[in-house]
Amino acid sequence: FRERLLHGVMFMGMPALTALAGAPEQFQTVYTYRGAGTPSTQHKIVGFEPERAARGLPVFIFLTGRSSTTGSPADMELTWSMARRGFIAASVEYPDLASGGAALDYWETLQSVHHEAGVVVPAALDVLCARALANCSAGVALSGYDQGGWLTFAAITQEPRLSAVL
Secondary structure (H helix, E strand, C coil), rough: CCHHHHHHHCCCCCCCCCCCCCCCCEEEEEEEEECCCCCCEEEEEEEEEEECCCEEEEEEEEECCCCCCCHHHCCCHHHHHHHCCCCCCEEEEECCCCCCCCCCCCHHHHHHHHHHHHHHHHHHHHCCCCCCCCCHCCCCCEEECHHHHHHHHHCCCCCCCCCEEE
């Protein structure tokens, strides 16, 4: 899967970056979630930056699934691998869409996903694009799994900085 994902990044017009010398450096930061009708909350961003890299790097965001934890070994392997290829790569935590306990019907679920994607992705990108090595005009790739995949596809129409969705 990972190799297909990396090939997809190269294929979809993102820069064809080569592996960099040195191990990527891990970072952790937060973004502020400001959903409609809910109090603002802080959510973590865990990722890697290429070591000794020049400025102007593209950004890769991975949104994990509902049953997974941001910063899990699988998240870290994927983001580390993308950082080795020259991306500022991060796994982004977001509120669980089903945390209220009540089951939503299909239409309510789609509305909720659409709303969350329009809040989570721009807020996380604001933080990541402000990092010293980042240049979001060089490219922004977004990928997700499970609930994160739903958010990924919902973000396509809402976030103009996206240049690739995997």
